[in-house]
Amino acid sequence: MPSSSSSSSSSTHWTVALVASAGGAIAAVVVVVVAAGLLRRKDDRSGGPPPPHDYDDDDGETPPVGSGGGGGAVVEITLPEWAASDEDDAIAGMYARRYTTDDEMMSLAIRMSDTNVKMGTGGPFGAAIFERVRRLRRPTHGGGGEMNEGEGEEEEEEYCTLVSVGMNRVVPLNNSTLHAEMVAIQIAQSKLGSFTLSDMMNDGGNVSNDNNCRKFELFTSCEPCAMCLGGTLWSGVSRLVTGATKDDAQSIGFDEGPVNDESYVYLENAGITVTKNVMRDEAADVLRRYGRGGVIYNRCPSSVVDG
Numbered sequence: 570m571p572s573s574s575s576s577s578s579s580s581t582h583w584t585v586a587l588v589a590s591a592g593g594a595i596a597a598v599v600v601v602v603v604a605a606g607l608l609r610r611k612d613d614r615s616g617g618p619p620p621p622h623d624y625d626d627d628d629g630e631t632p633p634v635g636s637g638g639g640g641g642a643v644v645e646i647t648l649p650e651w652a653a654s655d656e657d658d659a660i661a662g663m664y665a666r667r668y669t670t671d672d673e674m675m676s677l678a679i680r681m682s683d684t685n686v687k688m689g690t691g692g693p694f695g696a697a698i699f700e701r702v703r704r705l706r707r708p709t710h711g712g713g714g715e716m717n718e719g720e721g722e723e724e725e726e727e728y729c730t731l732v733s734v735g736m737n738r739v740v741p742l743n744n745s746t747l748h749a750e751m752v753a754i755q756i757a758q759s760k761l762g763s764f765t766l767s768d769m770m771n772d773g774g775n776v777s778n779d780n781n782c783r784k785f786e787l788f789t790s791c792e793p794c795a796m797c798l799g800g801t802l803w804s805g806v807s808r809l810v811t812g813a814t815k816d817d818a819q820s821i822g823f824d825e826g827p828v829n830d831e832s833y834v835y836l837e838n839a840g841i842t843v844t845k846n847v848m849r850d851e852a853a854d855v856l857r858r859y860g861r862g863g864v865i866y867n868r869c870p871s872s873v874v875d876g
């Protein structure tokens with residue numbers, strides 16, 4: 570289903586408001602954590618732009634500095650309701666569980682892309698950021714009798730937890746920068762209160778890795794475009810994992826921009842591990858279905874649109 574179809578769901582939860590000064594430069598980033606029941610709700614009709622937020626309504630909300638007159642502007646980034654509701658057990662479970670394989674994590678990124686298309690809330694791209702955790706765990710004794718030698722010694726366990734999800738929101742929110750990766754990165758950094766994910770120190774329990782820094786990994790259903798490769802580099806993630814390829818995206822008409830092998834060499838030299846083609850067929854299938862009528866907002870000038 571193309572993103573031009575309508576959806577009656579509302580967008581809530583994480584709102585990242587970029588407050589621009591009168592001169593146009595970004596002056597501050599205000600993160601509003603929207604709690605259930607206290608939500609700032611607005612229509613999320615993907616068939617057209619969402620209405621501007623009304624700061625004159627009676628919800629008592631104070632407009633951010635720079636909004637309103639004088640040339641200021643507020644940019645809101647919202648997840649669709651199906652990915653953000655606090656009342657949804659599936660969403661809560663998504664954040665509560667542990668992930669141990671690349672396929673498990675890529676499956677979530679692909680689910681974001683697939684559902685985004687089906688719900689008409691954006692383009693066919695999904696992403697997720699996970700934190701890789703390595704901890705020492707002392708096995709529980711099986712009970713009965715004395716412990717044998719070696720029993721009870723600490724073992725290292727490793728798993729990932731979900732930090733944020735993202736999906737393409739370009740058309741519904743009238744914002745060319747809201748690719749899935751950029752949404753996931755911005756929400757993760759807002760949640761963690763850090764402009765980079767690269768220098769966050771471990772808490773006491775995580776024995777993970779070099780320099781005692783927490784490690785975050787970006788999974789995306791398709792190889793990033795030029796913008797998102799740059800966003801990945803600046804984000805501070807330690808690993809990038811991709812599903813469908815640049816060619817898969819360009820085969821339905823999307824332009825990925827100036828991305829080449831050297832782009833990935835640069836990332837690797839910057840310390841970002843890259844893993845490609847994880848569940849490529851499943852990820853590309855979402856693209857193919859979207860290509861039969863979905864809005865191609867960054868059209869590739871040299872490609873032939875499939876169907």
Ligand SMILES: [Zn+2]
Binds near residue numbers: 748749750797798
């Ligand atoms: Zn992108």
